[in-house]
Amino acid sequence: MTSEDCELIAQICAQRAGLMVDPAKTYLIESRLGPVARREGFGAIDDLIGALKERREDRLAWGVVEAMAAAETAFFRDRTPFDLFRAEVLPTLARLREGEPVRVWSAACGSGQEVYSLAMIVEEERGALAPGARVELFASDLSERALEKAQSGLYTQFEIQRGLPIRSLVRHFEKADEMWALAPRIRQMVRWRRINLVSDLSAAGRFDVIFCRNVLGGLTPNARPRLIENLARAISPDGFLFLGLDEAPHGLGEAFQPVAGRAGLYARNPAFSVAA
């Protein structure tokens, strides 16, 4: 790939998804685009680039964006956000909503480990929540392929050994040939949708908890404020936002305030604080 080709890829990703791709990382770009080229029937990446220039085809461009956006994830990644959700956020909101559903959104859900970790928590805590409490789980991603994999609930032996306690595996999974299959009762707790987080989200709905971890940092400086604005509009006034543990909340502005002593947790309404 020439540096011009890399610039083109970076441009496509920035335009369509606000995704920041460093055009200097030729090796990374090539390693991501190789599989796309093969899948689309091109002999080499150069042929894929040629087609992109020539046809500007939507499907092809999105295939590129999806491949560049793909990120590693794990069950209960970073642990503390999930401990916080289980011990404080979920019981507090379940009590406050008095039978109205608590709506939880895993934005940029990737292959589904985050939202399924939340689903397992909700199922395990059901008996301890306020009587009549309801929880609705939503997951979205930019990538159709990621959503397909996530919805299947099938994971490799490596994937189910990253972050998932063995007792959770025994409780919620069955073996399916070489893979591990998540129980249908957990899978069915989640509703899925393809969402581009930097596009117009006004139809996405209202959420009480949003997990949007390790997304902001991967966006272009132009796209970041758009995402934050979108999240602020999508979250309920007393809702909670989880960002990645290492993500600087720069640019969050008035919309979100860090919850003191709770790494990665942000509140929409400054007047509201988490019950201890």
Place this chain on the structure above:
Amino acid sequence: MKTCLVVDDSRVIRKVARRILEDIGFEIAEASDGMEALAWCRAAMPDAILLDWNMPVMNGIEFLRHLRQEPGGDRPAVVFCTVENDLDRIREALDAGAREYIMKPFDGDIIASKFAEVGLA
């Protein structure tokens, strides 16, 4: 320093596991079967045990049942590390007192995350 006894009849696996566990701060002892491991534990009870299932002389699950009868034998956090990946086997190991369970093949991330899970990394 926390101590971990690595029990596996494969010298290669012991070596790989030793390197990973040393990196996350353990002092390592090795045993090549359950009987040898039991002798180690009687001499100096470790904080953690990484335990293979299928071994000559005494296998992992027999060792674990013997260990829990020993004075202080309820203390070490036992993490199985085996090719056995049937749910029934995993349940059997948990019932015998294993705290975590690793299915081979493993890598450094898996070992580190499982030891974090039992509060030792």
